[in-house]
Amino acid sequence: xxxDRPDGPVNASAALAIxxxxxxxxxRGHRPRLAWxxxxxxxxxxxxxxxxxxxxxxDVVGSLDDDxxxxxxxxxxxxxxxxxxxxxxxxxxGTTLGVIGANGSGKSTLLRVLTRLTPPTTGTVILxxxxxxxxxxxxxxxxxxxxxxxxxAQVARFYGIPVDEALSRVDAVVEFAELEEHAxxxxxxxxxxxxxxxxxxxxxxxxxxxxxxxxxxxxxxxxFQQRCREELGRQxxxxxxxVFATHQLDLxxxxxxxxxxxxxxxxxxxxxxAEIIRQYTQGGYRTKAQAAGRIGDEPESGAAxxxxxxxxxxxxxxxxxxxxxxxxxxxEAVVEIVLELPEAPATVxxxxxxxxxxxxxxxxxxxxxxxxxxxxYLVSAYLPAGTLESGTYSGGVVALGFTSEGRHQLGALRDxxxxxxxxxxxxxxxxxxxxxxxxxxQLALSWSVARSDLVP
Amino acid sequence: MADALATSATPRGGTVRSPDxxxxxxxxxxxxxRVAEAWQYRxxxxxxxxxxxxxxxxxxxxxxxxxxxxxxxxxxxxVLVFGTILRAPSGxxxxxxxxxxxxxxxxxxxxxxxxxxxxxxxxKRYLKRIYVPRLVLLTASVSPGLMWCGVHLxxxxxxxFYYLAVDEKLYLNLGVNLLLALVGMTLMVxxxxxxxxxxxxxxxxxxxxxxxxxxxxxxxxxxxxxxxYPLSAVPERFQGVMSANPLTAPMEMIxxxxxxxxxxxxxxxxxxxxxxxxxxxFGLRFFDSSEARSLDEL
Numbered sequence: 001x002x003x004d005r006p007d008g009p010v011n012a013s014a015a016l017a018i019x020x021x022x023x024x025x026x027x028r029g030h031r032p033r034l035a036w037x038x039x040x041x042x043x044x045x046x047x048x049x050x051x052x053x054x055x056x057x058x059d060v061v062g063s064l065d066d067d068x069x070x071x072x073x074x075x076x077x078x079x080x081x082x083x084x085x086x087x088x089x090x091x092x093x094g095t096t097l098g099v100i101g102a103n104g105s106g107k108s109t110l111l112r113v114l115t116r117l118t119p120p121t122t123g124t125v126i127l128x129x130x131x132x133x134x135x136x137x138x139x140x141x142x143x144x145x146x147x148x149x150x151x152x153a154q155v156a157r158f159y160g161i162p163v164d165e166a167l168s169r170v171d172a173v174v175e176f177a178e179l180e181e182h183a184x185x186x187x188x189x190x191x192x193x194x195x196x197x198x199x200x201x202x203x204x205x206x207x208x209x210x211x212x213x214x215x216x217x218x219x220x221x222x223x224f225q226q227r228c229r230e231e232l233g234r235q236x237x238x239x240x241x242x243v244f245a246t247h248q249l250d251l252x253x254x255x256x257x258x259x260x261x262x263x264x265x266x267x268x269x270x271x272x273x274a275e276i277i278r279q280y281t282q283g284g285y286r287t288k289a290q291a292a293g294r295i296g297d298e299p300e301s302g303a304a305x306x307x308x309x310x311x312x313x314x315x316x317x318x319x320x321x322x323x324x325x326x327x328x329x330x331x332e333a334v335v336e337i338v339l340e341l342p343e344a345p346a347t348v349x350x351x352x353x354x355x356x357x358x359x360x361x362x363x364x365x366x367x368x369x370x371x372x373x374x375x376x377y378l379v380s381a382y383l384p385a386g387t388l389e390s391g392t393y394s395g396g397v398v399a400l401g402f403t404s405e406g407r408h409q410l411g412a413l414r415d416x417x418x419x420x421x422x423x424x425x426x427x428x429x430x431x432x433x434x435x436x437x438x439x440x441x442q443l444a445l446s447w448s449v450a451r452s453d454l455v456p
Numbered sequence: 457m458a459d460a461l462a463t464s465a466t467p468r469g470g471t472v473r474s475p476d477x478x479x480x481x482x483x484x485x486x487x488x489x490r491v492a493e494a495w496q497y498r499x500x501x502x503x504x505x506x507x508x509x510x511x512x513x514x515x516x517x518x519x520x521x522x523x524x525x526x527x528x529x530x531x532x533x534x535v536l537v538f539g540t541i542l543r544a545p546s547g548x549x550x551x552x553x554x555x556x557x558x559x560x561x562x563x564x565x566x567x568x569x570x571x572x573x574x575x576x577x578x579x580k581r582y583l584k585r586i587y588v589p590r591l592v593l594l595t596a597s598v599s600p601g602l603m604w605c606g607v608h609l610x611x612x613x614x615x616x617f618y619y620l621a622v623d624e625k626l627y628l629n630l631g632v633n634l635l636l637a638l639v640g641m642t643l644m645v646x647x648x649x650x651x652x653x654x655x656x657x658x659x660x661x662x663x664x665x666x667x668x669x670x671x672x673x674x675x676x677x678x679x680x681x682x683x684x685y686p687l688s689a690v691p692e693r694f695q696g697v698m699s700a701n702p703l704t705a706p707m708e709m710i711x712x713x714x715x716x717x718x719x720x721x722x723x724x725x726x727x728x729x730x731x732x733x734x735x736x737x738f739g740l741r742f743f744d745s746s747e748a749r750s751l752d753e754l
Contacts (some may be wrong), residue, residue, distance in 0.1 A: 019710075115587060117751070119480075119749070119751070123482070125479070126477065126478070127474070130476055131478075133585070140585065141582065141586060154503065157500045158500065158582075159502070159586075163499060208614060408641065
């Protein structure tokens with residue numbers, strides 16, 4: 001991750017304190033183990049070689065094996081998951097922005113990127129001013145044996161603020177936290193509540209320009225919480241920018257000038273707090289891209305075509321996470337299939353069909369996967385560069401279910417997306433000596449499965 | 457993309473308060489900027505240095521008493537085995553002093569590399585909450601090595617005073633030669649940090665394999681380095697090979713500087729310097745390009 005300070009002059013009067021453009025974040029599941037070694041000991045349960053190889057290199061193209069017998073299902077969650085997708089927004093200085101969304105919508109990941117706890121996969125974030133994360137565990141950065149003054153200096157070091165500057169604000173911190181009687185004592189003398197007050201006061205009184213808060217923004221008893229609100233309001237008037245993510249909608253409504261609604265890592269809406277909260281609580285919202293008909297073709301809630309079964313949507317994305325309708329022959333791409341599995345356990349296998357100028361290209365998951373819990377699952381198929389020749393393709397998905405009685409079709413989504421592939425050879429322009437493509441050619445793709453509502 | 461950029465309504469504050477602008481991009485920071493950033497956050501190094509050093513007595517009944525006890529017990533047993541029973545050569549220096557000094561600086565190297573490997577992983581409770589330049593953590597990993605080195609040196613001092621009283625001979629060079637020991641010590645720390653640039657990235661991946669591998673390497677390396685025996689005790693035909701060990705020259709420099717007994721060869725010093733520069737240069741590039749991704753593994 002790069003975090004540059006621009007070399008040239010900075011326009012300090014620019015109104016935007018935070019600019020986010022094209023931000024995407026992709027998480028990988030837990031680190032792959034050398035699974036083939038664990039076969040020879042009492043370690044982890046043996047896994048298929050394909051899974052181990054795929055784990056070791058996500059770009060590996062898995063073999064397409066139609067033989068399902070005796071295969072172990074790959075573990076769900078051991079895969080790549082997009083937590084944020086193509087986020088672009090700005091936050092004006094002095095604005096308090098509330099970030100809301102369901103679990104797994106990407107709120108915390110967005111804050112983690114803003115506070116540099118995790119690098120973005122794509123995109124740019126511009127932060128104008130000192131950023132201070134206000135985390136519930138801020139006391140964890142302090143040393144209980146040290147005095148309050150030394151702890152203020154300690155937090156300043158973590159924030160990258162000069163210690164001299166921090167020490168000049170110790171009195172203000174102690175006064176705001178109402179800890180004058182403990183001013184000369186070590187932090188160990190403070191109760192848990194007092195420690196929280198001290199931590200909040202330290203974070204706010206060190207005069208950050210941008211405050212990033214996840215879940216907790218006001219602390220202490222009712223009286224102190226009111227003081228926190230007043231202080232945040234006062235500092236916002238002076239230009240403090242706050243980005244605050246929480247499920248406490250009343251706090252969002254009270255503190256925030258604006259709100260940002262996230263769903264599945266995408267911005268659904270941005271606007272007046274009350275309106276965004278209304279959208280969120282009433283549900284049924286769709287992402288901007290979905291509303292514009294650019295993503296999915298997901299059926300409306302309650303009006304699902306029974307023929308689709310659990311297949312909610314399918315869409316092609318670039319490796320940077322952008323939905324695409326055009327793909328250069330030399331580029332990689334990902335097809336994401338969203339499955340809604342109402343019952344568990346369920347053993348499912350997806351097949352992707354791409355109808356193009358030279359017939360149908362099919363790719364099936366090398367093995368079924370078992371969903372141990374009901375919910376929404378994201379099945380991703382990775383198309384290496386050069387997989388598709390030039391032409392227009394229409395993509396469809398078939399989901400098969402496996403039970404003790406055999407396999408059966410759970411549902412299918414035809415013409416879920418289309419993509420124009422350009423820059424490669426077309427069938428018509430291919431050399432006459434080249435072998436003709438079979439009408440139903442199978443593609444070797446790399447697959448992954450993840451719970452889409454369990455994104456970190 | 458630009459049309460998706462949503463800006464807010466008129467801000468209450470109106471202007472950005474600070475000209476301190478940062479741009480976060482996916483690409484690595486770059487070795488030079490990374491070093492500069494670590495320097496900016498250097499004030500955090502003592503905090504993490506104490507945090508790492510305190511692992512020596514964390515979760516114990518005896519507390520910090522373990523800090524002198526562990527090396528003392530270890531030295532007594534090993535001096536009995538190697539010095540008294542096996543009669544290992546020590547070039548005229550009492551084996552207790554010879555051994556304690558050797559192990560002191562071996563600990564400086566070994567513990568620094570080991571904690572360097574674990575520096576990111578040991579700090580994950582901070583790294584999950586707030587941004588800390590990871591080079592600061594690696595630098596702070598020198599502290600446990602220095603602590604154990606210091607304790608071993610104190611024990612060696614006790615031996616020196618004992619033999620001063622018994623033999624009426626001071627087995628310690630006091631003078632300009634001590635600078636040679638300082639150079640050797642610096643080379644050892646430099647090599648440990650250079651190796652840590654590589655191993656810390658793997659150590660952050662949430663598995664124990666990297667640290668166990670480092671331990672095994674250290675175990676073998678200990679016997680390949682003239683720590684418990686002098687280089688002169690090695691058969692001559694193997695001495696050239698031994699000099700190729702980048703730790704041989706610093707160890708001999710330290711012995712020569714402290715007790716006046718050591719075999720420092722220029723070729724060995726050059727090998728050590730080149731090794732540090734090569735491993736450190738490429739290690740910094742590797743660290744720069746890889747450590748950010750390892751954060752997601754924490």
